[in-house]
Amino acid sequence: MVHSTRRSFLKVLAGAAAASGANLSKIAALANSEEKPGLADVVLNRLPLAENHFCPFPLTSIRPKGWLLNQLHIQANGLSGHLDEFWPDVGPQSGWLGGNGEAWERGPYFLDGLLPLAHLIQDDRLLEKSRRWIDWTLTHPAPSGMFGPAQNDDWWPRIVMLKVLTQHYEATGDSRVIEVMESYFSYQLRALGSRPLSDWGKYRWQDEALTVVWLYNRTGNRKLLQLAELLHQQGYNWRKQFESFEFKQKTRLQDLGLANGKLPPDRAMQTHGVNNAMALKSSALWWLISHDPDDRSGVDRQLAALDTYHGMPTGMFSADEHLAGRNPSQGVELCAVVETMFSLEQVIAILGDASLGDRLEKIAYNALPAALTHDMWAHQYDQQTNQIECTLAQRPWTTNGPESNLFGLEPNFGCCTANMHQGWPKFTSSLWMASTEGGIAAIAYAPCELKTRIAGVPVQIEEETEYPFDGRISFLMHTEKPTRFPLGLRIPRWAVGAKIVLNGDPPEAAQAGSFTVLKREWKSGDRITLELPMAARTRRWDDNSVVVERGPLLFSLPIETAWEKLRTRGMTADWEARPKSEWNYALEVNELNPRLAEMSRKSTTGESVLELGGARIRVEVRGKKASQWKAENGVAGEMPSTKVSSPEPLEKLTLVPYSAAKLRITVFPVTGPSDPSGE
Numbered sequence: 001m002v003h004s005t006r007r008s009f010l011k012v013l014a015g016a017a018a019a020s021g022a023n024l025s026k027i028a029a030l031a032n033s034e035e036k037p038g039l040a041d042v043v044l045n046r047l048p049l050a051e052n053h054f055c056p057f058p059l060t061s062i063r064p065k066g067w068l069l070n071q072l073h074i075q076a077n078g079l080s081g082h083l084d085e086f087w088p089d090v091g092p093q094s095g096w097l098g099g100n101g102e103a104w105e106r107g108p109y110f111l112d113g114l115l116p117l118a119h120l121i122q123d124d125r126l127l128e129k130s131r132r133w134i135d136w137t138l139t140h141p142a143p144s145g146m147f148g149p150a151q152n153d154d155w156w157p158r159i160v161m162l163k164v165l166t167q168h169y170e171a172t173g174d175s176r177v178i179e180v181m182e183s184y185f186s187y188q189l190r191a192l193g194s195r196p197l198s199d200w201g202k203y204r205w206q207d208e209a210l211t212v213v214w215l216y217n218r219t220g221n222r223k224l225l226q227l228a229e230l231l232h233q234q235g236y237n238w239r240k241q242f243e244s245f246e247f248k249q250k251t252r253l254q255d256l257g258l259a260n261g262k263l264p265p266d267r268a269m270q271t272h273g274v275n276n277a278m279a280l281k282s283s284a285l286w287w288l289i290s291h292d293p294d295d296r297s298g299v300d301r302q303l304a305a306l307d308t309y310h311g312m313p314t315g316m317f318s319a320d321e322h323l324a325g326r327n328p329s330q331g332v333e334l335c336a337v338v339e340t341m342f343s344l345e346q347v348i349a350i351l352g353d354a355s356l357g358d359r360l361e362k363i364a365y366n367a368l369p370a371a372l373t374h375d376m377w378a379h380q381y382d383q384q385t386n387q388i389e390c391t392l393a394q395r396p397w398t399t400n401g402p403e404s405n406l407f408g409l410e411p412n413f414g415c416c417t418a419n420m421h422q423g424w425p426k427f428t429s430s431l432w433m434a435s436t437e438g439g440i441a442a443i444a445y446a447p448c449e450l451k452t453r454i455a456g457v458p459v460q461i462e463e464e465t466e467y468p469f470d471g472r473i474s475f476l477m478h479t480e481k482p483t484r485f486p487l488g489l490r491i492p493r494w495a496v497g498a499k500i501v502l503n504g505d506p507p508e509a510a511q512a513g514s515f516t517v518l519k520r521e522w523k524s525g526d527r528i529t530l531e532l533p534m535a536a537r538t539r540r541w542d543d544n545s546v547v548v549e550r551g552p553l554l555f556s557l558p559i560e561t562a563w564e565k566l567r568t569r570g571m572t573a574d575w576e577a578r579p580k581s582e583w584n585y586a587l588e589v590n591e592l593n594p595r596l597a598e599m600s601r602k603s604t605t606g607e608s609v610l611e612l613g614g615a616r617i618r619v620e621v622r623g624k625k626a627s628q629w630k631a632e633n634g635v636a637g638e639m640p641s642t643k644v645s646s647p648e649p650l651e652k653l654t655l656v657p658y659s660a661a662k663l664r665i666t667v668f669p670v671t672g673p674s675d676p677s678g679e
């Protein structure tokens with residue numbers, strides 16, 4: 001097996017050289033960041049890898065500010081900063097701390113969010129917590145090179161811990177990381193022949209290949225590319241799945257062949273939401289090695305298929321826990337949300353596609369906070385786009401259990417409890433990236449500060465904004481001396497009419513749906529203001545239904561909610577949420593004539609701005625009761641598919657940001673155009 005692997009790898013190399021012959025000298029010049037002084041803070045791809053469009057900055061180059069800093073503090077004061085104090089699975093007996101407790105994915109998952117969070121807010125308490133896990137991991141590799149708890153030799157949890165170690169290295173330069181990785185990968189290259197990737201590791205191979213490429217770019221050890229080839233060969237072929245996509249319907253339990261105590265069969269793995277979320281990075285990552293254009297375009301095929309058959313207005317796809325169709329009452333798991341975000345962050349770096357940034361923001365500003373309570377002390381396993389009740393009851397999920405949409409410690413299963421922490425920190429560290437042209441680019445917008453060096457010159461950019469609530473974003477430049485470099489700004493597709501103002505000059509138009517690149521000599525005090533028009537708009541959804549959006553935010557009708565504590569769970573609790581107001585409304589809006597009035601309201605609570613108390617923007621619409629639309633088994637039943645005509649009066653309805661409404665209607669039927677009761 002090893003022999004054939006080497007042969008096919010050489011073929012890949014030969015193909016790569018032929019395909020990119022014209023670019024070879026350019027790639028060679030970029031093969032080491034020392035040869036490109038404009039990019040001192042990032043590490044570029046080495047030959048024979050294809051060139052990234054952008055390069056992620058090291059973890060500590062970007063600091064959160066404003067509401068984002070507040071959000072990370074809320075996270076640190078919630079489950080993320082305390083989970084290990086009362087949840088045994090990441091407690092002191094964890095196998096990843098040398099104990100005899102949980103020795104699989106939960107410790108690494110927890111660290112994958114805790115560690116970047118600790119660095120981003122420079123919290124000594126959380127840094128100390130992270131350090132214990134890192135130290136145990138780096139000081140206990142086996143003589144063979146294997147690392148992690150000896151009582152569990154599964155490849156999969158190590159894939160997660162490797163991602164943690166890359167972040168630790170970038171934040172601290174701890175050279176033990178390189179040593180442990182080198183010997184582990186060397187061991188794995190020998191061991192995979194007799195103990196190949198299987199189950200979760202087989203379907204998530206690309207997340208290890210990501211770290212293998214990361215290390216190759218730092219050491220240049222060609223054996224690592226051989227390992228990447230072997231992972232690809234043994235891993236599941238996601239490209240093929242989406243070249244002839246067969247999972248076009250809501251998954252049926254009886255088709256999966258699941259059995260208690262047994263690993264899920266292949267069909268269950270292929271339709272598994274989190275697997276599909278993680279796989280979004282597989283083709284672009286593999287393109288770095290294969291140079292095959294069909295790998296490069298793989299993510300577009302994946303997203304198109306998931307959108308078409310399972311898409312949700314949040315930019316996610318339904319999966320509860322298997323692909324579940326486009327009904328807005330189906331759920332999506334929090335792990336799938338944070339893993340989709342991480343995949344998009346990786347793919348944007350490789351491909352530089354602005355539309356992936358639009359999707360990243362949409363998920364980060366809607367689906368991520370929606371699944372968590374205001375204080376980040378409880379989360380849902382599954383969130384629904386239309387969510388009328390969160391109670392302990394069986395729902396029309398594909399395979400998930402009756403706890404799935406409760407807000408709590410570990411509803412349904414504890415994976416999200418351990419894995420959710422990476423969402424905000426990794427989004428924060430991806431707000432800016434270096435461009436391989438020797439400049440920088442804003443990938444997503446939130447208040448923050450970037451510190452880097454360009455052409456050897458220290459450069460700092462203060463980004464001030466209330467985005468996503470306001471479309472005005474201000475960048476203040478500090479450079480040690482005047483320096484020429486390109487500055488890219490992502491202009492979202494919805495931002496038609498976007499303008500850029502430089503130092504008070506007349507505004508210049510920027511093209512929506514692309515990166516606008518400003519090339520000039522920058523000096524301290526330069527101020528760039530980006531104006532992204534944020535008119536409220538409607539978007540058609542299935543069967544005469546609509547959703548309401550403004551900028552990257554989705555708007556929902558909040559349902560008045562009665563919260564009831566179901567049980568105490570250590571330092572937190574499990575909660576049910578029951579509706580106390582009517583929810584079945586049709587909206588009097590359509591794409592041609594959206595009668596939407598915005599009402600701006602500043603936060604006064606000081607709480608998370610993404611929540612109801614702090615939500616700054618409301619959208620006013622008119623609608624009427626659609627009495628034929630009824631609840632069925634705790635979910636909104638089938639929506640009227642034709643325009644709703646009824647004698648009910650039109651009422652003024654106030655919509656709030658999706659994440660602020662824990663019970664909500666987001667996808668609405670519409671009223672008929674010639675309704676006699678209309679005004």
Ligand SMILES: [Zn+2]
Pocket residue numbers: 333334335336414415416417419
């Ligand atoms: Zn999960």
